Amino acid sequence: MLKLTKKADYGLIALKHLSLKAPEGSASAKEIAEAYRIPLPLLAKVLQKLARNGFLRSEHGTNGGYKLARDPRQINALEVIRSIDGPIILTSCFTDHGEPCDQTDHCNVREPLRKIHEGIQDLLASITIADMSEDNPDSRLYMIPTHSPARPTQGFRGEL
Amino acid sequence: MLKLTKKADYGLIALKHLSLKAPEGSASAKEIAEAYRIPLPLLAKVLQKLARNGFLRSEHGTNGGYKLARDPRQINALEVIRSIDGPIILTSCFTDHGEPCDQTDHCNVREPLRKIHEGIQDLLASITIADMSEDNPDSRLYMIPTHSPARPTQGFRGEL
DNA sequence: CTGAAATAGGACTCCTAAGGTCGTATATCG
DNA sequence: CGATATACGACCTTAGGAGTCCTATTTCAG
Numbered sequence: 470m471l472k473l474t475k476k477a478d479y480g481l482i483a484l485k486h487l488s489l490k491a492p493e494g495s496a497s498a499k500e501i502a503e504a505y506r507i508p509l510p511l512l513a514k515v516l517q518k519l520a521r522n523g524f525l526r527s528e529h530g531t532n533g534g535y536k537l538a539r540d541p542r543q544i545n546a547l548e549v550i551r552s553i554d555g556p557i558i559l560t561s562c563f564t565d566h567g568e569p570c571d572q573t574d575h576c577n578v579r580e581p582l583r584k585i586h587e588g589i590q591d592l593l594a595s596i597t598i599a600d601m602s603e604d605n606p607d608s609r610l611y612m613i614p615t616h617s618p619a620r621p622t623q624g625f626r627g628e629l
Numbered sequence: 630m631l632k633l634t635k636k637a638d639y640g641l642i643a644l645k646h647l648s649l650k651a652p653e654g655s656a657s658a659k660e661i662a663e664a665y666r667i668p669l670p671l672l673a674k675v676l677q678k679l680a681r682n683g684f685l686r687s688e689h690g691t692n693g694g695y696k697l698a699r700d701p702r703q704i705n706a707l708e709v710i711r712s713i714d715g716p717i718i719l720t721s722c723f724t725d726h727g728e729p730c731d732q733t734d735h736c737n738v739r740e741p742l743r744k745i746h747e748g749i750q751d752l753l754a755s756i757t758i759a760d761m762s763e764d765n766p767d768s769r770l771y772m773i774p775t776h777s778p779a780r781p782t783q784g785f786r787g788e789l
Numbered sequence: 790c791t792g793a794a795a796t797a798g799g800a801c802t803c804c805t806a807a808g809g810t811c812g813t814a815t816a817t818c819g
Numbered sequence: 820c821g822a823t824a825t826a827c828g829a830c831c832t833t834a835g836g837a838g839t840c841c842t843a844t845t846t847c848a849g
Contacts, residue, residue: 471633472718485737511838517797530846533795558632577645581761588752601741671809690817693824
């Protein structure tokens with residue numbers, strides 16, 4: 470249904486939270502979980518995964534927690550989502566690496582879907598954790614495509 | 630996991646198939662199902678939904694089938710997907726209509742995610758059934774965003 | 790040195806929705 | 820009348836998302 474998982478959501482929230490404390494600021498899983506009303510054990514898993522994948526550095530023990538391992542301006546949403554949820558698969562025809570599906574020969578939408586797939590990825594890759602500020606004045610994160618903007622059917626927005 | 634449902638996939642395939650026969654050409658569900666190895670009863674459901682929503686016109690009986698009810702140049706992917714799967718929900722924070730989630734006050738990624746959400750929708754809305762040709766020379770269906778293209782971390786594509 | 794607080798991580802449950810099937814009704818043509 | 824269509828509701832199965840539980844292990848504070 471083309472939606473993000475909550476885990477990915479939580480991951481982005483946590484990274485954004487940590488970026489506000491950066492550099493060198495840290496926060497525990499508990500602190501973040503309480504701040505955003507996220508179930509602690511679930512968030513912990515997400516943070517552990519982010520740590521394993523090099524986005525965070527963890528510190529055990531009392532006063533431990535997580536801190537960013539990289540510059541928030543160089544962590545983009547695509548990486549984070551992939552790190553947590555695995556590769557993005559728009560349709561089973563192809564993965565991130567463009568592997569063919571079993572019936573490539575008789576499929577008439579493969580190529581256009583691949584373009585959409587890449588478009589979404591480019592979009593996600595263009596947004597960094599640092600960009601994720603409510604008050605970011607540079608709010609045009611994307612460009613409206615330049616050609617053939619099919620006019621939406623009238624009356625559709627109301628029911629869907 | 631940010632993927633399209635198979636139903637939406639099937640719907641796009643079917644519409645594309647019919648657009649190749651347009652105008653006035655028709656095809657039965659059986660014909661389409663066999664051409665693309667899609668389970669017939671499932672495809673039938675999808676086609677019925679598309680007919681109910683005004684994309685197709687159906688004809689009963691022998692030599693019956695479906696034909697496009699609208700110009701394929703004015704049917705975009707977003708409409709089709711919404712018609713089949715319901716509204717696109719990137720995250721539960723908001724639907725197509727921007728309804729607020731229950732804990733809007735303490736969420737630091739709402740706004741950027743909304744932008745991504747709209748970006749994806751604009752992308753989908755910009756592609757019509759008619760655009761969906763393998764050999765379409767106008768292959769730049771989207772524009773790379775103009776600012777802060779965070780460089781992807783090296784070595785990531787290999788494992789994800 | 791003991792206990793509290795933190796991360797690490799495997800195993801498990803619950804539940805929704807995607808994906809698909811079945812059966813039946815209805816319309817149309819030969 | 821029967822073959823071939825669409826129409827549609829009810830049902831089944833399964834994968835994966837969402838979350839819990841339990842048990843290490845590390846670190847600091849008293």
